[in-house]
Amino acid sequence: MSLWSKWLNDFVSLKYLPRFFAKIYQTKPSLFVANLSLRLLKSLFPVVLLWVGKEIIDQVILIVNQPNTDLTELYWLIGIEFGIALLGDVFNRLIALTDGLMGDLYSNSSSVELIQKTARVELAYLEDSEFYNKLERARRQTTSRVSLMSNVLTQAQDLITVTSLISALIYFYPILIILLVISIIPSFINELKFSKSSYSLQRSWTPERRELDYMRMIGASDITAKEVKLFGLADFISDTFRTIADKYYQANRRLAIRRTIWGATYHVFGDFAYYGAYVFIVLKAVAGAVTIGELTFLAGSFNRLRNQLQGIFSRFSKITESALYLQDYFDFIDMEFKTAADFEQRPIPKEILTGISFVNVSFRYPQSENDVLTNISFELKKGEKLALVGENGAGKTTLIKLLLRLYEPTSGAILLDGVDIRHFDQEAYQEVFGAIFQDFVKYYLSAKVNIAVGNIKDVDNTPKIKAAAVRSLADDVIRSLPLGYEQKLGKRFRKGAELSGGQWQKVALARAYMTNAQIIILDEPTSALDARAEYEVFQRFVGLTKERTSIIISHRFSTVRMADRILVLKNGGILELGTHKELLANQQLYAELFELQAAGYKD
Secondary structure (H helix, E strand, O other), rough: OHHHHHHHHHHHHHHHHHHHHHHHHHHHHHHHHHHHHHHHHHOOHHHHHHHHHHHHHHHHHHHHHOOOOHHHHHHHHHHHHHHHHHHHHHHHHHHHHHHHHHHHHHHHHHHHHHHHHOOOOOOOOHHHHHHHHHHHHHHHHHHOOOHHHHHHHHHHHHHHHHHHHHHHHHHOOOOOHHHHHHHHHHHHHHHHHHHOHHHHHHHOOHHHHHHHHHHHHHHOOOOOEEEHHHOOOOOOOHHHHHHHHHHHHHHHHHHHHHHHHHHHHHHHHHHHHHHHHHHHHHHHHOOOOHHHHHHHHHHHHHHHHHHHHHHHHHHHHHHHHHHHHHHHHHHHHHHOOOOOOOOOOOOOOOOOOOOEEEEEEOOOOOOOOOOOOEEEEEEOOOOOOEEEEOOOOOOOHHHHHHHHOOOOOOOOEEEEOOOOOHHEOOOHHHEEEEEOOOOOOOOOEHHHHHHHHHHHHOOOOOOHHHHHHOOOOHHHHHHHOHHHHHHHEEOOOOOOOOOOOOHHHHHHHHHHOOOOOEEEEOOOOOOOOOHHHHHHHHHHHHHHOOOOOEEEOOOOOOHHOOOOOOEEEOOOOEEEEEEEHHHHHOOHHHHHHHHHHHHHHHH
16 A cells, blocks of 8 residues: 555544544533643643743843843743743643543443443344454443543644744744754654554454453453363463464564664654754854844754654554544444334333244344254243253254344244234333343342342332342342342452352342243253252242243253143254143153153152
8 A cells, every 4th residue: 555545544544533522522521621721722832931931041141241231021031931831830730630531531431332332232243253353342442542532632732832833933944844844754754654554453463362361361260260270271371372472472573673663764864854954043043143042942943843743743643543443433333233124113012912923933143054043933822831942052042032132033023912023112122021041140249239130220129129039049148148138249349259059040030020021031040959949949930920921941841841831942943842741742852851851860
């Protein structure tokens, strides 16, 4: 790519800056205006200080040549310079303060925006590695754009300073501007050459950096510590991390060395032009064309101008590079996902009248060639208890996620009371359900919140939370904790209390009792409980789901046989559907699995 094309590409990346600053302004308009006002005033300080310095030197020379001259003007000039210096320090601190506060506010608001956007993403996308790379790049930008904000505002401030200094040089000797341009062109070329290289390196290494983060996590985590110690994985993990990290270091090292060598080379050419201008100014002073004060003003202005212009071009490189990262964030925020826009939206029924129907439903993951579910058709009648049975990988959990609209079918339709569920608002539809999964989330928050997530609107309804805990057998567990329902669970945070697998499962089950959902789904809800606790949980669950529709996924046939009907899946399709007695009489997969489990108990 030519330098000109690269220059154009860099400018294209800047199109996101207005939107970026609009969001910063929205977080706290008063802070934003205060910051801009401070920077505007501060931008005039350099030229004023140089001019006052010139006047001081000329005044000192006048006093030396005329000893009886009044010193009042000199004292005033020194006082003005001292006052400006003090004010400059105060302004710098206020600018840094407002920068930091605005940066924190933007980081918080963009993180919230990212969380909200991710919540609207279909689950199948989040399980795709390429899409997750985009999410990872966007996530990193929520905390690293503070420097971009500061750089852009500093750039604007320096441009005003540069304009005032250039005006002063033009007033004296316009030829100095030509020498100035020649002195900074080499640095500009160097920054232009490497402005996109760092971003390209970071972007291309996104999967590897994710892997590095993962290796850090499993190598230093309470969740994995037991197996790492037991299986002696520390060396394997550290060696894997070192191998990937060293490759990234070498790639980054090559880029840094090239940038340094070219920067030093170009800088030499710039120095020739700078000192040519310096000699020109000195000769003018020797010839008496300018005063000594004017000499210091011109030399100081030229030096300050050159340094600031180099800083501007160097900062421009950082800004365009950061804007490319910013593009990752806005690209993610602006992503459009497959929606039910083609379906006329209807109000969700206040009460289910007939039930749920699957009509020739198939599903495959994005970028996959094979269906996970194929032509699934069945009815879940209102008030019915349906059990799903099948070997691992048969598609049971995927079917549930389709029912909950965590995925959308690849083909076919799911009907609620005869209406395609895509006619309903997704959030309103999902409120019809209450679900507990085998891989439920352990929230390292208070016991109260861990239960309330089943219906987070009732997070402050302590009596309801305690009643749910009693019904799921979690109450005894929580009352044994030092802080009871306010106790933080898990060891991730200070004073957290760890629970056993069965205790965590009782807490998670309490979430099902928090909801008034019309359909309750339990996906392997008792896998970590002993037989007695499991029996008691399901007796209570039968009471909970009385006159409600429910779906149970379980490998334990003592649980499954409580269902009104049992649906057996195999290889993504329906193999059998009927009552416990009917399926035993069929002598197919269900009867085979039941006999195998029964034989295990007999032995």
